[in-house]
Amino acid sequence: MSSLKPKEIDFNEQWSIVLGTVRSVISMGRFGQTDRAIWQERFFDIYYLCVATPDSHAERLYEETKKFLEDHCKSMKKDIAESDQNMLSIYVKYWTEYKTGSDWLNTLYAYLNTHYVKKRQANDMDTNYQPFECNNDTIDPPLVEIGEMALDCWTKIIIEPLKDRLVKLLLEQIHLDRICECVNQTTIKGVIMSFVDVCQHRKLNILELYEKSFESPLLQATGEYYREEGNRCLAKLDCIQYMRKILLLIDDEEFRSRKFLNPTSYSKVYNECLQRLVCDHFDTFKSECNELIIKEDLDALRNMYKLLKPTHIGINYMVEKLQDNIARIGHEKVQSLKGENLSTLFVETLLELHTKYMNVIKETYANDPEFVSSLDKACATIVNMKYGNRLSAKAPELLAHYCDSLLRKSSKAATDSEIEEKLLSSITIFKYLDDKDYFQRFYQKMLARRLINQQSISIDAEEFMVTKLKQICGYEFTGKLARMFQDIKVSDDLNIKFLEYVRSELSSSSSSQNQTMTNLLGLDFNIYVLQQNSWPVAQTITNTFILPHLLEKPLHMFEAFYGKKYSGRKLCWMYNLSNAEIRMTHLDRSYFVTMGTYQMAVLLQFNDHQQLTLTEIEEAIKINIKELEKQVLSLIDAKFLIGNTSELTMNSVISINFDYKSKRTKFKIPLISQKEANHDSESSQKAIEEDRKFYLQAVIVRIMKARKVLKHNSLIEEVITQSKQRFLPSIHIIKKCIEILIDKQYLERRTNDEYSYIA
Amino acid sequence: MSTQSTNNNTNNPTSDVVTSSVPFTLKRWNLVGIWSWDVAHDVCAICRTALSESCLRCQAASNLQECIIVWGTCNHSFHNCCMSQWVKQRAQCPLCQTDWVINRIGQ
Numbered sequence A: 001m002s003s004l005k006p007k008e009i010d011f012n013e014q015w016s017i018v019l020g021t022v023r024s025v026i027s028m029g030r031f032g033q034t035d036r037a038i039w040q041e042r043f044f045d046i047y048y049l050c051v052a053t054p055d056s057h058a059e060r061l062y063e064e065t066k067k068f069l070e071d072h073c074k075s076m077k078k079d080i081a082e083s084d085q086n087m088l089s090i091y092v093k094y095w096t097e098y099k100t101g102s103d104w105l106n107t108l109y110a111y112l113n114t115h116y117v118k119k120r121q122a123n124d125m126d127t128n129y130q131p132f133e134c135n136n137d138t139i140d141p142p143l144v145e146i147g148e149m150a151l152d153c154w155t156k157i158i159i160e161p162l163k164d165r166l167v168k169l170l171l172e173q174i175h176l177d178r179i180c181e182c183v184n185q186t187t188i189k190g191v192i193m194s195f196v197d198v199c200q201h202r203k204l205n206i207l208e209l210y211e212k213s214f215e216s217p218l219l220q221a222t223g224e225y226y227r228e229e230g231n232r233c234l235a236k237l238d239c240i241q242y243m244r245k246i247l248l249l250i251d252d253e254e255f256r257s258r259k260f261l262n263p264t265s266y267s268k269v270y271n272e273c274l275q276r277l278v279c280d281h282f283d284t285f286k287s288e289c290n291e292l293i294i295k296e297d298l299d300a301l302r303n304m305y306k307l308l309k310p311t312h313i314g315i316n317y318m319v320e321k322l323q324d325n326i327a328r329i330g331h332e333k334v335q336s337l338k339g340e341n342l343s344t345l346f347v348e349t350l351l352e353l354h355t356k357y358m359n360v361i362k363e364t365y366a367n368d369p370e371f372v373s374s375l376d377k378a379c380a381t382i383v384n385m386k387y388g389n390r391l392s393a394k395a396p397e398l399l400a401h402y403c404d405s406l407l408r409k410s411s412k413a414a415t416d417s418e419i420e421e422k423l424l425s426s427i428t429i430f431k432y433l434d435d436k437d438y439f440q441r442f443y444q445k446m447l448a449r450r451l452i453n454q455q456s457i458s459i460d461a462e463e464f465m466v467t468k469l470k471q472i473c474g475y476e477f478t479g480k481l482a483r484m485f486q487d488i489k490v491s492d493d494l495n496i497k498f499l500e501y502v503r504s505e506l507s508s509s510s511s512s513q514n515q516t517m518t519n520l521l522g523l524d525f526n527i528y529v530l531q532q533n534s535w536p537v538a539q540t541i542t543n544t545f546i547l548p549h550l551l552e553k554p555l556h557m558f559e560a561f562y563g564k565k566y567s568g569r570k571l572c573w574m575y576n577l578s579n580a581e582i583r584m585t586h587l588d589r590s591y592f593v594t595m596g597t598y599q600m601a602v603l604l605q606f607n608d609h610q611q612l613t614l615t616e617i618e619e620a621i622k623i624n625i626k627e628l629e630k631q632v633l634s635l636i637d638a639k640f641l642i643g644n645t646s647e648l649t650m651n652s653v654i655s656i657n658f659d660y661k662s663k664r665t666k667f668k669i670p671l672i673s674q675k676e677a678n679h680d681s682e683s684s685q686k687a688i689e690e691d692r693k694f695y696l697q698a699v700i701v702r703i704m705k706a707r708k709v710l711k712h713n714s715l716i717e718e719v720i721t722q723s724k725q726r727f728l729p730s731i732h733i734i735k736k737c738i739e740i741l742i743d744k745q746y747l748e749r750r751t752n753d754e755y756s757y758i759a
Numbered sequence B: 001m002s003t004q005s006t007n008n009n010t011n012n013p014t015s016d017v018v019t020s021s022v023p024f025t026l027k028r029w030n031l032v033g034i035w036s037w038d039v040a041h042d043v044c045a046i047c048r049t050a051l052s053e054s055c056l057r058c059q060a061a062s063n064l065q066e067c068i069i070v071w072g073t074c075n076h077s078f079h080n081c082c083m084s085q086w087v088k089q090r091a092q093c094p095l096c097q098t099d100w101v102i103n104r105i106g107q
């Protein structure tokens, strides 16, 4: 050991020494540990054999070692094969010992491995030798390191001839484990894992031996076992019990996999179980599913979901059934709604349904996105259900009403955050609307009323809602709403400027600086000037109304003021939307009443006369007789005037009620024009149709401007994509709009199915 | 409308409030008015879209605020966007063929 210099060595002599150590290393368990000094010595013996002069003994050493290992394996094989009862445990005992020994041996032969085996392998590579695909017997098997060689011997000499018997025993043991007999877990796992570990050096198909020899028979046996087990269980259990039972079986089997198998088998065994226990009995599941949903047996449904989700069959059927049921329940609930507060009932019913099923999906279906989207689809069908023959679903209107009731000053005091929370939940329903433009129309109408009558609960809450709508549908959708707020702000400004104007017109003295409108004009005069196409108000074409005298001057002053400020604009006064506050001073005490302009005009007539006929009033204020009757009736209803309401004719005498009494001194009576007739929704339907056409034209122009040339179908598709956030346009209406644009020379038809943009 | 008796009612407003010699006294009036462009035809002859709306190109560009209206000395009116394109080719009113001179711009 003093020198590493190569020297002449007698192989036989040296080998017999080495062999003794090799033997004790490979069967370390049986012959005890090799002591360290001897180990060191053998390590160098192997070195000297390899570097021996004149010729290396490496090749002989390799061959002799191989021969020894083969003999060793053969003798072990005999022992194992002849052990009958204990075959598995003897196998494991030998294997564990041999495996450890082979690792040590590989270390002991480090020099041979590095300087002989690896070099030869490298040479073989150079000469295009392909070690992995070579099955040719005439060529020597490729050289491998000693450790690998040892394992190959084990495979070839022990596993190959014994594997059928081994596997049969393994499957028996696993079966015993399934029926809860006691088995030796360590032994079973040891044998099974030997099929994997023995191939650990391979570069390809490491699992081939394991899979072919063991796993595949295992899966087959597993399938057969659970086929029988499934049938047996189903014969005595109902579906709910069956699902509970097989979940336990599957859990057990998963646990068993972890006890015995290579991790690559876990999912295969699991799938085999599902196939036999779940998929084979899918019909049973299917026929029970609907019933469970109706009964709301969430435990059973949760089990069914757990069982079906991982199979190839999947949960489509369950999803479909849930969707049908939610839609059905929703339809029933909505259809049975009646009463005064329909809009609130409608929205709250839907929200309740939505919340309930969100929870069900969370608790029962693990928040599975497929179920979430089935809830969405169900809600959409409920919300967009068309009642009777009417084209428009009721939902947009009801939802807008609901928002209106939240945003209108009312007796029900709610905090800002409560209101915002409720508005937010109304957005949940809004998202389901197909015809969002219908909602917008109704919403706009009600917003107009809130703004004009100063009934908004707060501008913050109003803007909160509009912001939410904008987030969903975009700027254009809420553009008009935003401009309505803008008009109100502009009007506030305008009123301040108008007051300054009145001051400068009516008094020359500097004392007028602090004069109020009431000081100057005799009443508090406030004007909203709104832009026509932002507000959902129809102009009354023939307006013969004669203003009360005291209002003429203020009005003319304003018109003069406005004409100086803006050019190119004309104003149209919407008396039916305007309101007035009247102080009644002829009674037990003063009352302040807010009412419509026409109602105010009628009452003012009675300042000069204690009683008047309808004809006389008509001559004085010149409004349509039908309209006038309504106004007068409303004042008689309010008990400000006295008259025979059942038979109102042109000659009916109406007089002041001097005995009027009320607990409240400041209140309002309903403006007659606020009560909307039925034909109103029809006319708004037409207006919406027009809006849609206009909107679609703008969309088409936008698309064509960007794309220049487009095929018909692509254009249609693109238009639908861009407008479905607002409504679902029919192909028919899109085609119509394309025609209009061709007519207006925005587009031209290039070929039969292609359009181009005209700049 | 008659304006003969206007003065009687508004000349002395403060006393009216104090004495309340009549049963009904008007305290406040919230008047609502709608403004629109003062045009003979509501449709722009160039883009054939309502003058109360933005022109179609402005709609397509989601440019809703900028689209204003111009009147010529002939008193015909158009979207300013549409007219400024038009006069690049022909400096005449598309409706009456007189030379186009801007009379006023809507504001």
Ligand SMILES: [Zn+2]
Binding pocket: B044, B045, B046, B047, B048, B049, B055, B056, B078, B079, B082
């Ligand atoms: Zn135009």
Ligand SMILES: [Zn+2]
Binding pocket: B054, B055, B056, B057, B058, B066, B067, B068, B079, B081, B082
């Ligand atoms: Zn424009």
Ligand SMILES: [Zn+2]
Binding pocket: B072, B074, B075, B076, B093, B094, B095, B096, B097, B098
């Ligand atoms: Zn002209």
